[in-house]
Amino acid sequence: MTLFGSLHRTIYSLWLFLASLDLRLSEVECTSAAEIDRHLEMGVQMLAKGQLHDALSHFHAAIDGDPSNYLSYYRRATVYLALGRSRTGLQDLDEVIRLKPDFTAARAQxxxxxxxxxxxxxxxxxxxxxxxxxxxxxxxxxxxxYEAVGDIMSAIADVRVITKLVQDNTEGYMRLSNLYYSIGDVEQSLSEIRECLKLDPDHKECFQFYKKVKKVNKFNNDAQEQLNNKEYEECIASANKILRDEPEEEEVRFLAYDKLCQCNTHVTPNQAITFCQKALNIKEEPRLYCEMADANIADEMFDEAVRYFQKALDIDENLQRAKEGLERAQKLKKQASKRDYYKILGVRRTANKKEISKAYRSLAQKWHPDHYDGEEKKKAEKMFIDIAAAKEVLTDDEMRAKFDNGEDPLDPEQQQGGPGGHGFNPFQHFHFHHGGFPGGGFQGGGFKFHFN
Structure with a gap:
């Protein structure tokens, strides 16, 4: 019994000690909560007065007392950011969002x-x-x-809302105009900068940008209209004005490269190829590969044309222009090994009727059969027939279009007899007359030439 009574007294004493300790801990806990609130309150007051280091000390103490209070971290982060300590402030904001993921203000900050x-x-x-x-x-x-990661359209959507939320927001319209300009939409850029000037006609920055965008937009519209009207030299001049007025913005310069690619195809094909490549370096579009292929056809580089049409189809297998272009380029490649009327006259594939007629007159004068005798006369007759055939095809819009698509309109096999149901010879009754060519001096002997 003595042993049992001693053990009982020991357990009872231990229970009293633990109960007393628990009571004291509760008192400390209550005191600590009050002390934490005081530190938070003092920290906010110091922050409002601009006493940042004092505020920081109080927020340190509050966090030490309760590491689970997300507001303490948020307030300390505010102080860090005000002190320029972005990385330390970011660590506190990370902790805030970890403790309270739906805290929008912290996420925005x-x-x-x-x-x-x-x-x-x-x-x-x-x-x-x-x-x-x-x-x-x-x-x-x-x-x-959004702008920093290249999502310009999303940035535009947000800025457009800002122009509605903030009254007389000239800066918002200025920014909208710049954003549209950066993606090459000069028409919309002009519209937005006009809104800025409506709010403030004397806004210096808006007016300066307005003058620039207005000119670029005019040159771009002019170039497109001239391209549509087949005024290729004028189109080239307008496109070059875009490059002159915009030396940096690639999306705007793309507008010029695109026009120079298309218009030079009809004037200077090797220049067209250069500009087509510049445009492709900015935007790899199937249409541009077709433009590049057409430029190569105009430069009689048929293998390259085939390759670029195929690239367009690799991007868009249903692009009809590329399908038809590929077939045409393959026909032209095959045709190149036969009679080439452009090469016979020594003119470019982009030559106009005046250039073709001039080349024909010069060669016809050179190869007129009256100048030759014997075997040389037979050679001259054949050359003259080829020259005349080339002139006939290339000055007739319908026949030239067929030839440019890889068909020889004077080849009976390709035309199944051609016009009239048989091999067409436009020179069956061709007569030479004195003075019929520049310089005169020809006595036509009533030659009749027939295709062999």
């Missing part, structure tokens, strides 16, 4: 810090998740993030 630190992909995620449609500052931050 972290997004802004990440933008400044250049961590754009992370910023984009934070700002994308911020759901506060009427907060212009948050939309501004998100627009910056």
């Amino acid at each position: 972290r997004g802004g810090v990440l933008v400044k630190l250049g961590r754009l992909e992370e910023a984009h995620i934070d700002l994308e998740n911020v759901k506060c449609p009427w907060d212009a500052s948050l939309r501004e931050l998100r627009a910056e993030a």
